[in-house]
Amino acid sequence: MDTTPKGSRVHIALFGKRNAGKSSLINAITKQEVALVSPIAGTTTDPVYKAMEILPLGAVMFIDTAGLDDSGSLGEMRVKKSKAVLSKADVVLLVIDAKNGYDQLERMLLNDVQQRQLPVIAVFNKIDGCAETVWRENLRQFQAAYPNIPVVAVSALQKQNIDELLQKLISLEPQNKGQTIIGDLIAPEQIVLLVTPIDEAAPKGRLILPQVQVLRDILDHDAQAIVCQPQNLANTLTKLKNPPDLVITDSQAFGEVAAILPTDVPLTSFSILMARYKGDLALLTAGAKIIDTLKPHDKILIAEACTHHQQKDDIGTVKIPQLLAKRIGGPLDFAFVNGNQYPEDLSQYKLVIHCGGCMLNRQEMLYRLNSLANAQVPVVNYGVLLSALNNILDRAIAPLGLQQN
Ligand SMILES: Nc1nc2c(ncn2[C@@H]2O[C@H](COP(=O)(O)OP(=O)(O)O)[C@@H](O)[C@H]2O)c(=O)[nH]1
Ligand code: SF4
Ligand SMILES: [Mg+2]
Known part of the structure; x- marks a missing residue:
């Protein structure tokens, strides 16, 4: 079973006019019939996500979008939805019918793509269906206008030059390539101690995703991991010849762990990592700073990325509002949104509190954070806010080279 988390996959988004061959290209790259291909223009409506393993790229997420030229009010909505995909794309493939070449619609998309500094490849498709002189001339015109964008001429139908396209994809630097959870904080052979309480909140029979991801990252960097529960921490430390090089704890146990651990041992939490x-820890930490400037009845927006099943004592709708009101010493005025719709007027909010974004990739989380930063609204996420409310933020960010004050 393939269980690479969605948020860790390289997101490859395909754009182009209707019938350019976007869906056929996904099928050609993956060597499977994963996307619906049809000669009827407008077959792909909502963006379609398909998680795949493709060698030698690894775990990717293809996003097949509707045509850029979809018309009518329904069509416009589809175009809007397609463009929203840009905020989560790590790499863009712009598919162009080789016979027709490109025009204003592709130019507009490329403007957006370049503004976001996204890596892009232009794919001239259907070279089997037109005279070589024609597609070569169209290609030449594109290259003259966009000398920095790599191009490749293919036939999705006849699987021509697909390997060349894959090579180009591999050579691109997706924006979050090389991003590691803790790889840059540890050296080979170092010992990292993970403290993970197994309490009622822990799922039965397994560790949660951030813990698994941290463990894997430690192994990827040739360091060593030891895992224990808070009540075994003192015993574990006495059995080690030297103190661990880094300790990572569940936030809930931070206070308990900090009290046992010598102050010169670096300590952080899974949620801070x-x-x-x-996202952008410096931005989130700056957002956390403003909590002590809040006054009763200030407006706060709590934004969740998806509609997860809410539990009793739900962190976003119950726990955080209660803790914040207690800290401020009076009631605050909370508004809640989920999905990616922020209210038009953000200026009324003193602070936006965003969820951890476990279902989002880095690209999309950064996009959301940056749009708030551009609107000059302070933003913090659940993990960083809870650390600040529990007065552990300073110690937790110190091993990451950040200081709150
Ligand atoms: N001749 C030729 N036809 C193609 C090629 N790629 C796609 N098509 C055809 O173009 C039509 C639209 O393809 P589709 O993948 O659905 O385009 P999309 O709307 O961009 O997703 C279908 O009839 C495909 O069979 C190609 O490389 N050569
Ligand atoms: S933290 Fe994850 S599950 Fe919760 S709202 Fe955000 S994306 Fe959804
Ligand atoms: Mg399609």
Whole structure:
């Protein structure tokens, strides 16, 4: 079974006019009939996500979009939905019918792509169906206009030059390539101690995703991991010849762990590491700073990326509002949104509190954070906010080379 988490896959988004061959190209690359191909223009409506393993690229997520030229009000909505995909794309494939070449619609998309500094490849498709002189001339015109964009001429139908396209994909640097959770904080042979309480909140029979991802990252970097529960921490430390090089704890146990651990041993939490991996820790830490400037009845927006099943004492709708009100010493005015719709007027909010974004990739989380930063609204996420409310943020960010004050 393939269980690479969605948020860790390289997201490859395909754009182009209707019938350019986007869906056929996904099928050609994956050597499977994963996308619906049809001669009827407008077959792909909502963006379609397909998780795949393709050698030698690894775990990817293809996003097949509707045509850029979809018309009518329904069509416009599809185009809007397609463009929203840009905020989560790591790499863009712009598919162009080789016979027709490109025009204003592709230019507009490329403007957006270049503004976001996304890596892009232009794929001239259907070279089997037109005279070589024609597609070569169209290709030449494109290259003259966009000398920095790699191009490749293919036939998705006849599986021509697909390997060349794959090579180009591999040579691109997706923006989050090389991003590691803790790889840059540890050296080979170092010992990392993970403290993970197995309490009622822990799922039965397994560890949670951030813990698994951290463990894997430690092994990927030739360091060693020891895992224990908070009540075994003191015993574990006495059995080690030297103190661990880094300790990572579940936030809930931070206080308990900090009390046992000598102050010169670097200590952080899984949620702080994930906040850095997924987003911009400096920005989130700056957002956390403003909590002590909040006054009763200030407006706060709590934004969740998806509609997960809410539990009793739900962190976003119950726990955080209660803790914040207690800290401020009076009620705050909370608004809640989920999905990717922020209210038009963000200026009324003193702070936006975003969920951890476990279902988002780094690209999309950064996009969301940056749009708030551009609107000059302070933003913090659940993990960083809870650390600040528990007064552990300073110690937790120190091993990551950040200081709050
Ligand atoms: N001759 C030729 N036809 C193609 C090629 N790629 C796609 N097509 C055809 O173009 C039509 C639209 O393809 P599709 O993949 O659905 O395009 P999309 O709308 O961009 O997703 C279908 O009839 C395909 O069979 C190609 O490389 N050569
Ligand atoms: S933290 Fe994850 S599950 Fe919760 S709202 Fe955000 S994306 Fe959804
Ligand atoms: Mg399609």
